Amino acid sequence: MKKSFLFIIVCLIGFQACGTKKEESTVKAKSGNPIFEGWCADPEGIIFGDEYWIFPTHSDLYEKQVFLDAYSSPDLVNWTKHERVVDTAAVKWIHKAMWAPAIVEKDSKYYLFFGGNDIQSDDEYGGIGVAVADKPGGPYKDHLGKPLIDKFHNGAQPIDQFVFKDKDGSHYIYYGGWRHCNVAKLNEDFTGFIPFEDGTIFKEVTPENYVEGPFMFIRDGKYYFMWSEGGWGGPNYSVAYAIADSPFGPFERIGKILEQDPEVATSAGHHSVIHEPKSDKYYIVYHRRPKGETARDYRVTCIDEMTFDENGHINQVKITFEGVEANPLK
Template sequence: MRYRLLLAATLALATAAGARNPVFQGADPQAIFVGKDLWIFPTGGPGGSWSADRFGAFSSSDLDTWRPRGVLIRRDDIPWIKDDGAPEHFLWAPGVATANGKYYLYYSVGPQIPTPSRIGVAVADRPEGPYRDSGKPLVTGELVRDGKGFEAIDPMVFVDARSGKRYLYAGGSAGATLRVWELAPDMVSILREVPVETPPQFTEGAFMHERAGTYYLSYSHGRWNGLDYSVHYATAPSPIGPWRYRGAILTSDARHQGPGHHSFVRAPDGQWLIVYHRWEQPAGTAPLKGERQVAIDRVSYAPDGTIRPIRMTDGAAAPRLGGRR
């Protein structure tokens, strides 16, 4: 999500045992497993106070108790951030990938106006950092005018186990354009841009995962604070398409609104999970107000490989790890 739409958010950690969906306040959660622990990297700083000048992380071994992992990187640690001459800058929508025995943190840097947004990358030896910026933007966007152009936002990196290639997916919001690049083995430089089509209903927040030889491109549709914000997906025989649009799988219901900007993860016990943000409020009128909440729910696949509609849960109905459900 773009920086200016997030300044009112507050991130509060759920540290007490027995916490249930939603797990904590936050937005744009990127999730990965590190061993048996689920790590979530959201927009915002750690420790219960919102900040657009840093990233933090949180981990859990059971999805009940969440541990803050401190500051990963601060805005002041990015040497090129002021090179565009804009009067202020913000960080949002982190994406994390692992390769070469290291962790790579990709992130959006705004504003989009008066200068184009950019995507940076930083490297660490551990998931909690500290992360060291690579020294230059990885991708620079284009100013969007009359609904055309490209915003360099919402980065996600997928390392294809079958080919060994590493792909960066990014883009969305105004212009609603998806672009993909193949990264070099160092994960901090680009080999080439890969031509891809933007799939139907794409707005932002692309995510790629693979299961049983099928590649799933999922993404957010609609306005970030609207009732139509939702998760849609397409499938393909490769990480770069061609896409076959499959429809919406996560949409507003009577108790939760605007679910989106998500990650898919496979737990050590084999269950698939989706980590996303939503508003905890009944159906009403937009724009939605209040704080977005991070939630985790189960993903179920039909025999033909399609994803069944995802049911948002609360309380004890939420998934658990370590033999608990």
């Protein structure tokens, strides 16, 4: 009797161990949404070499937004967290609201742009800054020791920047809150700006219904300009777009392509786009608020596939719990 009892116990332990081992060896087929843990917003997605990278805002009270993390993945499914790639110890002029990162590689250096201090007027100190590192995961050091843009131009609050590399190698920074969007041409070392032909530095390119979060990419020779509409904490937060022949527009609004689904999540917006050229897939990376949640800062980073119709228009994105399939870059 004792031997039989012991045999049963051993079998049960063995079964449990095998079950655990099987679970650990299971390969994730899809990313799932959110794609990683934590309250993260305003995600900037990009490819560097054979890795996908995402740089989000740490979503919390402004006084606690004093650092930025980053995440890398070989396949969009398995993500590695890189903690505090930059913080206010490195960028000493920021004391709160370090957010909405944008990143670009140039001459084997990585330049990380971000907003700081959420300034409400030209009398406050802050704006858009830039840090530099030798690798995507940092550590980053302050590139200027002061903001790159520290004033309101054309009514645009200096936040939510995106740096776009044009076909001729020029780099433009698009940015702006308070329903105004500007573009400026960056100089070679990202320490300042090159004036446009008319002598101006900041050119307004605000499309209809623009609120914040600009993003730009080129497809089939056309410039796709995207932005967020509505209130960032509300159910009407969404993403719309325009198509133009020039990086300066005019940007005539076509319509929304990303918005809430009450059965999945609300407040879907402030996005970026990753183009994986090997299989010519496009992914939209964005934040949203989980269903039933009302906390202001409870935002999570998600990813879904973005497709186009035969006319080059962006199809409506379906936000999902499943996310996207693995797509290794190697």
